[in-house]
Amino acid sequence: xxxxxxxxxxxxxxxxRRLGKxxxxxxxxxVGTGRRNEDGTFDSFMDRTPIGGFNGHVSHRPIGSPPPxxxxxxxxxxxxxxxDEDDGDTEA
Numbered sequence: 303x304x305x306x307x308x309x310x311x312x313x314x315x316x317x318x319r320r321l322g323k324x325x326x327x328x329x330x331x332x333v334g335t336g337r338r339n340e341d342g343t344f345d346s347f348m349d350r351t352p353i354g355g356f357n358g359h360v361s362h363r364p365i366g367s368p369p370p371x372x373x374x375x376x377x378x379x380x381x382x383x384x385x386d387e388d389d390g391d392t393e394a
Contacts, residue, residue, distance in 0.1 A: 311335035313362040315346055316369045320355035328355060330369035336362045 315334040321327050336346035346362065361370050 309337060311347070312337040312365060313346075314365050314367070315348055316361045316363060317348075317352055317356060318359060318361075318370075319352040320357070330361075332369075333360065335365075 313336045314332060315336050316330045317333045319328050319331045321329070331350075331352050333350050333352070334346060334348035336344055338344050344362065346360070348360070363369065
């Protein structure tokens with residue numbers, strides 16, 4: 303059997319690098335490669351990791367595929383559910 307590190311990688315490893323305090327602001331950074339084995343396990347080699355803003359999540363995509371799409375935050379508008387809005391009580 304061939305040594306596991308000598309087989310070519312089949313996937314690219316991506317890590318989300320957050321910028322600022324909002325979790326949806328940032329970009330995907332290519333951090334290494336990986337491959338799926340015949341027994342269903344996955345081996346990965348990360349040659350770098352983001353410093354600051356890294357939550358530990360790594361996404362593996364087939365080589366040549368784009369990184370995962372960025373999470374989109376829904377804008378908060380006045381009068382919609384879930385926002386901080388006035389409850390209508392006024393004191394005169």
